[in-house]
Amino acid sequence: MRDYVIMTDSCCDLSDAEVKECELVVLPLTFTMEGVTRRDTPDHAEMTLEAFYKRIRAGVECTTAAVNVGDFADAMRPIVESGRDVLCICFSSALSTTYQSAVIAAEELKAEYPGAKIVVIDSLSASRGQGMLVWHAAQEKKKGRSLDEVEEWVREMVPHQDHWFTVADLGHLRRGGRLNATSAVVGTVLSIKPVMHCDGEGKLTPVGKARGMKQALTELVNMMGELGTRPLEDQTVFICHADAPDSVEFVKGLLKERFGVTDVRADFIGPVIGSHTGAGTLGLFFFGRAR
Numbered sequence: 001m002r003d004y005v006i007m008t009d010s011c012c013d014l015s016d017a018e019v020k021e022c023e024l025v026v027l028p029l030t031f032t033m034e035g036v037t038r039r040d041t042p043d044h045a046e047m048t049l050e051a052f053y054k055r056i057r058a059g060v061e062c063t064t065a066a067v068n069v070g071d072f073a074d075a076m077r078p079i080v081e082s083g084r085d086v087l088c089i090c091f092s093s094a095l096s097t098t099y100q101s102a103v104i105a106a107e108e109l110k111a112e113y114p115g116a117k118i119v120v121i122d123s124l125s126a127s128r129g130q131g132m133l134v135w136h137a138a139q140e141k142k143k144g145r146s147l148d149e150v151e152e153w154v155r156e157m158v159p160h161q162d163h164w165f166t167v168a169d170l171g172h173l174r175r176g177g178r179l180n181a182t183s184a185v186v187g188t189v190l191s192i193k194p195v196m197h198c199d200g201e202g203k204l205t206p207v208g209k210a211r212g213m214k215q216a217l218t219e220l221v222n223m224m225g226e227l228g229t230r231p232l233e234d235q236t237v238f239i240c241h242a243d244a245p246d247s248v249e250f251v252k253g254l255l256k257e258r259f260g261v262t263d264v265r266a267d268f269i270g271p272v273i274g275s276h277t278g279a280g281t282l283g284l285f286f287f288g289r290a291r
Contacts, residue, residue, distance in 0.1 A: 125198060
């Protein structure tokens with residue numbers, strides 16, 4: 001069995017420790033604030049997450065850019081030249097051109113190296129939902145599974161991965177075109193929080209509303225109770241948050257109290273995703289019957 005490398009992009013929001021644990025190659029997207037462009041690397045060496053969210057809360061605007069074809073080709077080439085294959089799991093194609101860039105790079109390299117196998121999978125996921133798929137793929141690889149076997153596992157699990165989240169700052173949804181100005185103002189005054197998910201096409205979709213953050217977070221946990229694959233207590237659950245540690249602890253407490261879930265891997269939403277969600281966002285990811 002040929003050796004292979006699992007590759008992804010920084011929108012997976014896996015921590016530097018998780019990236020090293022899983023022996024991943026992670027290509028950074030970029031973000032630009034106040035005229036300075038930085039790479040969104042897993043170690044956040046070019047801007048700490050604390051500094052990033054401090055600027056976001058102060059109203060500093062941030063734009064982002066996808067990984068381009070050349071970046072993927074440059075990362076894939078030394079791997080295939082060394083005689084190894086590539087399994088690349090990318091940020092949702094409905095939210096970024098990163099996946100398309102990886103596909104183009106893979107086709108170019110396969111023409112150069114006919115013996116190489118380069119598989120690119122659209123995770124149809126965002127943040128640590130994408131990261132959850134990548135992390136589990138790495139666990140399957142550690143069991144000795146081949147690239148073909150892990151590819152099959154990932155493709156089978158994509159439609160069963162649930163992404164549920166809520167945002168604290170409705171202004172970011174308004175600026176992103178997902179909420180009109182009037183609804184944003186009224187929602188802010190009444191402390192209305194949207195309950196959203198990532199649908200079967202990888203798009204962010206509003207599903208409901210809740211009065212206040214705690215009710216919204218409770219709704220996320222309710223969705224796991226309704227949709228999650230049994231037994232729930234055996235799941236490794238992922239959480240992402242935009243500098244919202246209190247919300248993380250609240251959700252973790254509910255998961256343990258209601259379902260006996262104790263294996264929860266929580267970490268920050270990185271700058272690329274965070275620039276679109278704003279501070280205070282929290283997402284809950286688990287495997288379910290369907291999205």
